[in-house]
Amino acid sequence: MSVARNLLAILRGDSDADRTVPPTGFTARLTLFSAAAMSFLAVFALALSLATGRLADRWSSELARSATVRISAPAGQEEAQVRAAVRVLETTPGVASFRVLDMAEQRALLEPWFGPDLPLDSLPIPQMIEVIEDASGYDAGGLRLRLQAEAPGAVLDDHTRWRRPLVRAADRLRMLGIVSILLIVATTAAMITLAANAALAANAQVIRVLRLVGARDVYIARAFVRRFTLRALSGATVGTVFAMLAVALLPSAAQEGGFLTGLGFQGAHWLWALCIPLLVAFVAFWATRLAALSTLKELN
Amino acid sequence: MIELKDVSYSYGGGELLSSISLTLAPGSFHFLTGPSGAGKTTLLKLCYGDLHPTAGRISLFDEDVRAMDRDAIARLRRRVGVVHQDCQFLDHLTLAENIALPLTVSGRDVASQQANLADLLGWIGMSEQTGSLPPQLSGGERQRAALARAVIMDPDVIVADEPTGNVDWEMSLRLLTLLVELNKMGKTVLIATHDLNLIRSAKAQVAARVLRIRNRQIQLAGADL
Numbered sequence: 001m002s003v004a005r006n007l008l009a010i011l012r013g014d015s016d017a018d019r020t021v022p023p024t025g026f027t028a029r030l031t032l033f034s035a036a037a038m039s040f041l042a043v044f045a046l047a048l049s050l051a052t053g054r055l056a057d058r059w060s061s062e063l064a065r066s067a068t069v070r071i072s073a074p075a076g077q078e079e080a081q082v083r084a085a086v087r088v089l090e091t092t093p094g095v096a097s098f099r100v101l102d103m104a105e106q107r108a109l110l111e112p113w114f115g116p117d118l119p120l121d122s123l124p125i126p127q128m129i130e131v132i133e134d135a136s137g138y139d140a141g142g143l144r145l146r147l148q149a150e151a152p153g154a155v156l157d158d159h160t161r162w163r164r165p166l167v168r169a170a171d172r173l174r175m176l177g178i179v180s181i182l183l184i185v186a187t188t189a190a191m192i193t194l195a196a197n198a199a200l201a202a203n204a205q206v207i208r209v210l211r212l213v214g215a216r217d218v219y220i221a222r223a224f225v226r227r228f229t230l231r232a233l234s235g236a237t238v239g240t241v242f243a244m245l246a247v248a249l250l251p252s253a254a255q256e257g258g259f260l261t262g263l264g265f266q267g268a269h270w271l272w273a274l275c276i277p278l279l280v281a282f283v284a285f286w287a288t289r290l291a292a293l294s295t296l297k298e299l300n
Numbered sequence: 301m302i303e304l305k306d307v308s309y310s311y312g313g314g315e316l317l318s319s320i321s322l323t324l325a326p327g328s329f330h331f332l333t334g335p336s337g338a339g340k341t342t343l344l345k346l347c348y349g350d351l352h353p354t355a356g357r358i359s360l361f362d363e364d365v366r367a368m369d370r371d372a373i374a375r376l377r378r379r380v381g382v383v384h385q386d387c388q389f390l391d392h393l394t395l396a397e398n399i400a401l402p403l404t405v406s407g408r409d410v411a412s413q414q415a416n417l418a419d420l421l422g423w424i425g426m427s428e429q430t431g432s433l434p435p436q437l438s439g440g441e442r443q444r445a446a447l448a449r450a451v452i453m454d455p456d457v458i459v460a461d462e463p464t465g466n467v468d469w470e471m472s473l474r475l476l477t478l479l480v481e482l483n484k485m486g487k488t489v490l491i492a493t494h495d496l497n498l499i500r501s502a503k504a505q506v507a508a509r510v511l512r513i514r515n516r517q518i519q520l521a522g523a524d525l
């Protein structure tokens with residue numbers, strides 16, 4: 001589209017058009033600084049969203065296979081109790097499916113702890129039933145009572161359930177991160193619009209002369225747009241690089257449980273951070289262009 | 301080329317110009333004179349689309365000024381070279397860059413016009429000052445530079461508002477000769493001036509008509525000049 005062409009033209013540059021508008025030292029530095037600061041913040045907001053997103057995904061996928069029913073009954077009663085528990089589970093609303101694990105599976109589960117040569121047959125290992133709940137979930141208290149009545153050796157273990165509110169919190173945190181990024185982008189647009197308007201007002205005389213000698217509005221606008229886009233791009237690049245360094249240098253601790261230590265980028269997510277300078281440049285391009293064209297239109 | 305029909309203009313108070321009709325044919329040479337404050341500058345501005353008439357109709361190159369958008373006005377200014385009474389330049393660019401500015405902003409290749417630029421600078425007697433900044437120039441030098449800037453685009457029409465107001469008689473004649481030469485090449489010329497001597501010397505070189513603003517109207521001045 002023409003945006004891409006415009007951006008390319010801007011990067012290629014037009015030294016003549018550039019010279020027609022005098023350089024402005026102070027606003028230039030302010031724009032650079034704002035773009036850098038905003039990008040720095042945006043990188044952190046992005047890291048927050050991605051990290052909480054990862055956390056929420058991991059936790060909720062663990063939630064899906066959360067509960068187990070463990071049956072340890074005296075020898076001989078075991079099979080009867082498993083059947084009873086199965087009957088209970090079959091009639092429990094909120095249970096999507098369940099599966100009685102066979103010996104091989106149980107052995108695989110225990111292997112990391114006890115090694116491969118575990119003589120399972122000779123050990124009194126409880127029988128496991130994996131319970132998968134549906135979206136609405138089941139009433140854990142009710143299920144426990146019924147299991148107790150039908151199969152006294154059955155214990156419902158839903159230890160990952162406590163994570164459910166945490167997943168909600170992580171989801172909310174991800175939302176907040178995204179909202180923060182949007183706010184940062186909007187603020188960048190507002191700041192660049194203000195800076196562009198200041199530059200346009202300061203150069204009213206230049207604009208008048210350019211119009212007198214036959215410059216079209218887009219020509220004049222381009223001189224400003226190019227400047228602000230390049231400034232925003234370079235400021236944002238510096239801010240992003242510093243923020244990425246800061247994220248990379250975060251002390252890394254345990255993999256699990258550490259929400260704070262998980263705050264960082266993984267793999268391709270680093271590329272998302274690199275998009276921030278481009279996004280800021282894009283925002284600067286449009287903010288300046290709209291500001292310039294509307295200011296010029298109001299001039300006589 | 302430039303045509304005014306029943307044109308009136310007021311800045312908000314009373315009418316400054318009333319029901320003026322005027323046609324500038326291609327290749328013509330006109331002077332515009334009248335007392336200070338009569339509306340010469342105003343009339344010129346109407347002729348190059350800087351002001352819109354409060355009544356009547358103006359067409360420039362067969363286009364109604366009211367129908368022209370900002371880009372059309374910009375294109376018009378490349379065909380009409382204007383010397384403003386208060387010459388304005390870009391103070392951060394050199395004299396040479398300022399004179400070449402119309403080429404720059406219209407996307408022409410300035411480098412290929414260097415010979416032209418040097419000729420023009422020689423004609424206005426400012427070859428030595430190409431690197432000067434406009435604030436370093438005298439009033440007369442600024443006027444000469446403004447004339448050079450007005451003609452660098454090789455426009456069809458040249459409108460000059462008091463182009464000799466601040467220069468000595470010798471330089472006035474030199475600038476007049478430049479305008480007469482351009483007119484002989486087929487350009488339409490319109491000059492506002494107080495200087496009756498300038499008008500007289502022009503009449504010796506070219507078939508110039510003299511318009512005078514009096515009582516908000518335009519009169520064709522006779523041989524009494």
Ligand SMILES: Nc1ncnc2c1ncn2[C@@H]1O[C@H](COP(=O)(O)OP(=O)(O)OP(=O)(O)O)[C@@H](O)[C@H]1O
Nearest residue numbers: 311312316334335336337338339340341342343385
């Ligand atoms: N922008 C403006 N707003 C209001 N009044 C104006 C404006 N420009 C000019 N005038 C008034 O219009 C009248 C004519 O001005 P104009 O500049 O056309 O005169 P002029 O004939 O060019 O005078 P001079 O010979 O001194 O240059 C003057 O009385 C002036 O005060």
Ligand SMILES: [Mg+2]
Nearest residue numbers: 340341385461
């Ligand atoms: Mg005047």
